[in-house]
Amino acid sequence: xxxxxxxxxxxxxxxxxxxxxxxxxxxxxxxxxxxxxxxxxxxxxxxxxxxxxxxxxxxxxxxxxxxxxxxxxxxxxxxxxxxxxxxxxxxxxxxxxxxxxxxxxxxxxxxxxxxxxxxxxxxxx
Amino acid sequence: xxxxxxxxxxxxxxxxxxxxxxxxxxxxxxxxxxxxxxxxxxxxxxxxxxxxxxxxxxxxxxxxxxxxxxxxxxxxxxxxxxxxxxxxxxxxxxxxxxxxxxxxxxxxxxxxxxxxxxxxxxxxxxxxxxxxxxxxxxxxxxxxxxxxxxxxxxxxxxxxxxxxxxxxxxxxxxxxxxxxxxxxxxxxxxxxxxxxxxxxxxxxxxxxxxxxxxxxxxxxxxxxxxxxxxxxxxxxxxxxxxxxxxxxxxxxxxxxxxxxxxxxxxxxxxxxxxxxxxxxxxxxxxxxxxxxxxxxxxxxxxxxxxxxxxxxxxxxxxxxxxxxxxxxxxxxxxxxxxxxxxxxxxxxxxxxxxxxxxxxxxxxxxxxxxxxxxxxxxxxxxxxxxxxxxxxxxxxxxxxxxxxxxxxx
Numbered sequence: 001x002x003x004x005x006x007x008x009x010x011x012x013x014x015x016x017x018x019x020x021x022x023x024x025x026x027x028x029x030x031x032x033x034x035x036x037x038x039x040x041x042x043x044x045x046x047x048x049x050x051x052x053x054x055x056x057x058x059x060x061x062x063x064x065x066x067x068x069x070x071x072x073x074x075x076x077x078x079x080x081x082x083x084x085x086x087x088x089x090x091x092x093x094x095x096x097x098x099x100x101x102x103x104x105x106x107x108x109x110x111x112x113x114x115x116x117x118x119x120x121x122x123x124x125x
Numbered sequence: 126x127x128x129x130x131x132x133x134x135x136x137x138x139x140x141x142x143x144x145x146x147x148x149x150x151x152x153x154x155x156x157x158x159x160x161x162x163x164x165x166x167x168x169x170x171x172x173x174x175x176x177x178x179x180x181x182x183x184x185x186x187x188x189x190x191x192x193x194x195x196x197x198x199x200x201x202x203x204x205x206x207x208x209x210x211x212x213x214x215x216x217x218x219x220x221x222x223x224x225x226x227x228x229x230x231x232x233x234x235x236x237x238x239x240x241x242x243x244x245x246x247x248x249x250x251x252x253x254x255x256x257x258x259x260x261x262x263x264x265x266x267x268x269x270x271x272x273x274x275x276x277x278x279x280x281x282x283x284x285x286x287x288x289x290x291x292x293x294x295x296x297x298x299x300x301x302x303x304x305x306x307x308x309x310x311x312x313x314x315x316x317x318x319x320x321x322x323x324x325x326x327x328x329x330x331x332x333x334x335x336x337x338x339x340x341x342x343x344x345x346x347x348x349x350x351x352x353x354x355x356x357x358x359x360x361x362x363x364x365x366x367x368x369x370x371x372x373x374x375x376x377x378x379x380x381x382x383x384x385x386x387x388x389x390x391x392x393x394x395x396x397x398x399x400x401x402x403x404x405x406x407x408x409x410x411x412x413x414x415x416x417x418x419x420x421x422x423x424x425x426x427x428x429x430x431x432x433x434x435x436x437x438x439x440x441x442x443x444x445x446x447x448x449x450x451x452x453x454x455x456x457x458x459x460x461x462x463x464x465x466x467x468x469x470x471x472x473x474x475x476x477x478x479x480x481x482x483x484x485x486x487x488x489x490x491x492x493x494x495x496x497x498x499x500x501x502x503x504x505x506x507x508x509x510x511x512x513x514x515x516x517x518x519x520x521x522x523x524x525x526x527x528x529x530x531x532x533x534x
Contacts, residue, residue, distance in 0.1 A: 005477060006532060036489050037473040038503030060503070062471035063533065107473060 004099040006063065014067040018074065023056040030118030034110045036103070039065035041114040043073075050081050057114075062107050068096055069111030076115065085119055087112075127426060127434045131513045133159045134358075144483025147518035151356070152296055152333055152462045152509030153487050157415075158358040164418035165360065165411045176410055177384065177401075191410050194417030195400075198365055201420035202350065203341035211366040211400040212413050216332045217247040219351035219366035220290075222403060223328055224251035225379040227349075227372075231326075232287055234260030239281060239325070241266040241274050241291040242499065243298060246492040248290050248330045248351075266291065268496075272300025272456035276310050283311075286325045293340075294333035297493045297505065299439075299458030301338065304329055308346045326372065332356055336511075337435055337461045339428050342367050354412060358511070359419030363412030366403075373399045380405040431512055435461040438510045442519045449526065451534070455505060462509035464491070467526060472504040475529050482525035484518070 026044035033040045039061030046054040055073040059066045075095055076084055092112045093100065100108055131137050134156045139146050148156060168190060174183035176191045192207070199207040213219045228251075232238065238252045242265040256263045267275045272295055289311055294301050308327055328349040331340060336357035342350045347369070354363040368376065378385055378396050385405040387395045396402045423431070442463060446452045451468040458464075467475055476488035487507040490497045497503065508522060 006474075011532075035494070037471070038490070038497075063474040101477075104473070104477065 005104065007098055010067045010071070010096065010098050011063070013070040013074075014063050017059075017066065017070045019055050019057055019070065020059065021056050022058060023054060026056070028118040030114045030116070030120075032110045032113035032117060034061070034065065034106050037062050037065075037107055039107050039110045041065065041069050041111045043069070043111065043114040043118050045115075045118050047081060052076055052079055052081065052084060057111070059111070061110065064098075064100070064104050064107040065110045068108040069114070071096055072111050072115060081119060084115065087115075127430050127512050130426065133422075134513050135159060137513055141483040141485070142481050144481075145521070147482075147484045147521040149508045149510065149514065149518055149522060150485045150487050151511035151514070152507060154355045154361065155336060155358050155511045156513065157355075157360060158419065158422045160422045161359050161415050161418045165415045168411050168414045173411075175407055187410055191408065191413050194413040197417035197420045199367075201340075201424065202335075202365075202367055203343050204367055205343060205370055208399050209342075209367050209370050211368060211403045212408055212416075213351075213364040213366050214362055214409065215355070215364035216330060216351045216353040217251075217364075219349075219364050220248050220328070220330065221251045222366050222379060223349050223351070224255040226376040226403060227326065228252075228255040228288070229259065230377045231375060232256070232259040232261040235285060236261040236287040237281060237285045238263050239266055239279070239286050239289045240264075241268060243268045243272070243295045243493060243496045244290070244292055245296050245330065245332070246494070247332075248292060248328075249495070252288075252290060261287070268295075268298070270456065272298030272458070274302055274307055276307055283325075284323075288326045288328065290328040290330070292330040292333065293338065294460045294462075295456070295493075296333050296462065297464050297491050297496060297507070298456035299333075299460045299462040299464065299509075300456055301334075301460050304345045304347065312346070333460065333462065336423060337428075337431055339432075342369075348372055354416035354419060357416070357419045358422055360412050360415040363409050363416045365416065368399065370399075376403065378402050378405070382406050384408070426512060434512060435510055438514055438516070438519065439463065441516055442508060442522070445519060445523050449523075451530065452526075455500070455502070461511075462507055464505040464507045466502070466505055467530065470529055470533050472506045474533065475506050475526070478529040478532060479522065479525040482521060482528060484522050484525045486522070 023044045023046055027047045028045040031042045041059045043057045045052055055077055057069050059069050136156050172186040174187040176188040195207045195210050199210045252263050264281050266279050269275050327347040329347050331350050331352040335352040350367040352365055355361040382405040385397050385402050387397050453466050455464045472488035476486050479486055489504050
């Protein structure tokens, strides 16, 4: 069961987080927390012409929440804001490729929720 | 050590992910004893009826069993009379009952409610809310690095303190608080000019103590004692609030309806005596019978044997955890639970890996967020014992920690 939760590819994302930094210039930002385990994700987007050009984040929390935001960041760069808006919870969970229990799903969703908040939180109005 | 009682807990035969179950989460909820289940089954199958409302045989039997349960609980905790025992839905409900029945009508602007900084949210949030409603102020007793209350250095105007609330055993630090000693310090701190009636009321949260330590509410010198059935091998959904009979008059009814009245007219109602005045509606009769049976079950094992059992397990788990230089233990636990972290492994991830090894532990903030924030610790892993726990459970825990380190570090 651990093999299904902590898959090699997922752990790779936890250990090598490409977008784990804040952006020099951001257009959108969002933050979400999971108080049960202390996960917290702050995400920033740089959007030009409705396309997500870059993503930066700061994650404090468990392996699941941190690995998940890394995967999401890689995935969402190059997509349109409309696409990000339409991305469903189920599609996001499928993207992670791991078997999540009810409690651990909450950990994984912190980054997703932060992204959704960021989309609705455009600095430039 | 306690004679093996695992056969009293059928759930312990379960395998989790193909491994034997090492249940180390009894501080969250203990498993239920077969002895308790049999008592509940007997009531539900042979005697079920509403209590105090009928003259038929089943109702008489149910009422007798319900009051017998109250008697058992009162003897178990050393109450003066069974009337001091109020059945609630759990410890949280018990503390809310004090907050609303006593707090709302006895607290006012300028008063202080004093709670320890390591209280479970259930002995913290109700006071925060009642203080907002009444204008009273909430202040904190600091806790030292061992987990002891530093009440001597509490900077407060004692004459303003109307209630002191603290736990007998911290559900995070696992430290036993010497209730008698704390009460002695509180009462000694009062100038002799203050009459005894103006002493603050004292509430003790006994959730983590009731199944592990000797409890005698009379000898504690307190006013309220609260605990839950599900942490003492009994059912969920039942709890107890013990109220010192000397202050019965200070409690106003909080819930209104059937069972708590004396006489009702279209114009007005007057209310029953304690404890019925605080038990509106049909009570959780099977739960009460269950908690009564749990008292019998623990009494048969004898608390002194449980104290010895907990000590052996605590010594063992501390020695094993200390062998691992990556383990950080919080406080100096001396009861039946211990909180720790393994460096660089978030608590939820360690708990997930332990689960795959059949080991059930709690991870998170254990409903004590302010303390965790103060320590700059997001969350911790908590291991807690019951009478069915053994050295083999701890060995399984250590194997799980080794596995997690292999995966993540």
